[in-house]
Amino acid sequence: MPITTEPTGRQRTPQRLGDRVFSGASTGAGVLILAVLAGVAAFLLVEAWPAVTAPAEDMPGGEGVALYVWPLLFGTLLSALLALAIAAPLSVAIALFITQYAHRRVATTLGYVIDLLAAVPSIIFGLWGVSQLAPLTVDPTGWLAENLGFIPLFAGPASSTGRTMLTVALVLAIMILPINTAVVREAFRQTPRLHEEASWALGATRSEMIRMSVLPFGRSAIIGGSMLGLGRALGETMAVAMVLSTSGGVTFNLISNGNPSTIAANIALQFPESTGIKVNALIASGLVLFAVTLAVNMTARAVINRRREFSGAN
């Protein structure tokens, strides 16, 4: 390896110049990232501001920007939380199956497959959700409306296309399953052998060992992974835009045709045809989405990092 090719290699000035340029460039790149993030917030604010100051009747719906965004925010939260409620227990089950039950070689393969599924573009889940899954939900939701209609969630009338909030929640759950599982699986895999053996030696069955050693160790990863998944579900656009049939009202009825849209899906659907103040209104809603996902993701990171410190201390 040549130490230096310059004839002035022994002098310090050119080296320090190179160092300055290089460290300057890399620092600049880091600062650029901060600037971009600040830019995201700033540009969104600038473009959203006209919608906030505009007279209420100029907003779509004619009642001001807050009442325009509220049903969308409600739809966003409802769909994402439902998806999380479905995906979180499933991801724990999958992670347990892979780390505790499956043969090691099978487990490695399954790990690859799950990572691969995390990379499937969301447009594909959208296509699949609207063409394959939605029709399948028609009969079961009809039954729900008939027999469990007294529960507000299933008040009906059941949609005949299946393009309901329930279907959206299922699609979102399937989409966030891989990322949720990846986080939880990683934590379960790192359960200290020492703690597993402590359970085994007491005469625990596998499920008792899992409850005494694996789950307590993975608890914060389960929470953190779920929050990351929630962040994904909140921001998911195409699948919701393609699957959901919307009417804009705020309702907990999961199986009818009249659903609130979500912020992201509403932007995707309205943006291409919007001009003027409507664009500003959409950007204002995007700003709200940005704030919500920011809060969720920061909480998730904090929870996951706390686990890291905990396991590092052991």
Add this chain to the structure above:
Amino acid sequence: MATRIQVSGLDIHYDRFLAVQDVSMDIEPRQVTALIGPSGCGKSTLLRSLNRMHELVPGARVSGKVVLDGQDLYGPDVDPVRVRRHVGMVFQRPNPFPTMSVYDNVAAGLRLNHRRMPRSEMDGRVERSLRAANLWTEVRDRLHRPGSGLSGGQQQRLCIARAIAVEPDVLLMDEPCSALDPISTQAIEDLILDLKSSYTIVIVTHNMQQAQRVSDTTGFFNLRAAGEPGVLVEMADTTTLFTRPAKQATEDYVSGRFG
């Protein structure tokens, strides 16, 4: 509760690799049996085969017999979970459950086997186990604080209390003092001598002085040659083994010439 263990013709494999070959020995009830030998000679592996813990390593398997008061641990239909309930284990490094309190750590095994034990009885069993582990006076005021807050030696005694709370017949100890300071080691050794009146104890140790201090019988393990399986070279009354060993290899080891 103390139980005799008879090991005969035991081979232990990891996949193709033969780790321990043809071990036969009798472990007497209400005695402390020490297993000594150089690193990697298979003494820990053998210990873990006595409660079927070693089979948690993928690819591990056993042939031969380990008979616990007339029942072969490796017989057909034997439930390893039940075996481990009768043969408790204490590990090299203290491993209390980090999220559980002192009390819950001791009660953990009890809760597995007796789901609906009344609170008062549970309290009694926990206290008795902690007293038996010489830990009660040190933790009586902090029973509901995390077990991981104790010192290393206290944690190890907590683990012993946890193991004896389920009232096993046999207690296996895998170098229980190797992570502890001399004073904690002393406390554990005293405890071992107390416990042998009620349990059959098998202890693996690197420390020959410790074997002499605590055990009644000692087995010396060694590799037949480098890369070959570990074998039981000699087993005898501890005093005899350390003063008048029958085999040259044993004498070389106990006199500190290798290992």
Add this chain to the structure above:
Amino acid sequence: MSLSTTDTEPDERSAAAEPLTHGTLPASGPPLVLLGAIATGAVLWLLGWNPALSGIVAAVGYTAVVYVWSRAVEEARAARDRLITAVVSSAFLLAMLPLVSVLATVVSRGLARFDGEFFTHSMRGVVAEGGGVHHAIFGTLIITGLTTLISVPVGLLTAVYLVEYGRGRLARAITFFVDVMTGIPSIVAGLFAYALFVLFFGPGVRMGIAGAVALSVLMIPVVVRSAEEMLKLVPNELREASYALGVPKWRTILRIVLPTALAGIATGVTLAIARVIGETAPLLITVGITTSDNFNPFDGRMATLSVFSYYEYVSPGVPPEASLDRAWAAALVLILIVMALNLVARLISRLFAPKSA
């Protein structure tokens, strides 16, 4: 332990007198039940039942049979263990069903138009059958290429900064905000790029470079994270050996650190490309769609595979089948590209991994 002699405390004796064996299900029992349940589910499905329902029936049936059988033969704790095993396994299998179905659907529906014309023609002047994604494939490649050109230098330099130079509050702030950036919804990234370009080009702007900027917001944090991990793996001894020879820091980084981490970084970059190449939402609002070839990312709308697939599906022509087939075929192309990138990433990391002892 039926041979025990000195019984003193009845409670403990009863524990010790317990045999080590108990009634046990045959080892092949639960797997056979599982097979039976899967077969039942398949039959129900073939009989015209709802496939999701058939799967649930099979899963619940398997769990129930194993539990009841075990409860009858084995002790309660073993039965509970079997129950949880069955629940975990069937939850796993149930969760796999939709994921398998997604892949199977894309392949089977996508193959209908997976022909020569599809790859050589654009949609220019096509109203019904025929047409292709020539324009969209190039659009996707150009925009993703630009994204990579922006993201890799920025991401890599930032990783170098964090690992080699970064100390104190600035480094902590960057680390934190890179984490935050990974969570930005893609549609918000699209809005950002749109708002940025509106400043220069006025409302209604659509161009490829805006899409690349939006995708860069999504890709940069992924590159930073993976490159950072890889640079951290380079042993400090290598750096010190180089410093000891009098090599300045920047040359050490260029000549020693980066080459050592290269395979890992390349893997990370490939995976990051795979992540953004299928994005739809940001492109929908920054790049839009067009029917003919436009290979200039600085001039007006471009087509991309994902947006093409979306529009073919939501606003089909007459007859709709032709559009739907094109939508699925575009989705298939997309998924094949993503899989290929993942495969390449794995190959890179396997082939060029530093040979360690």
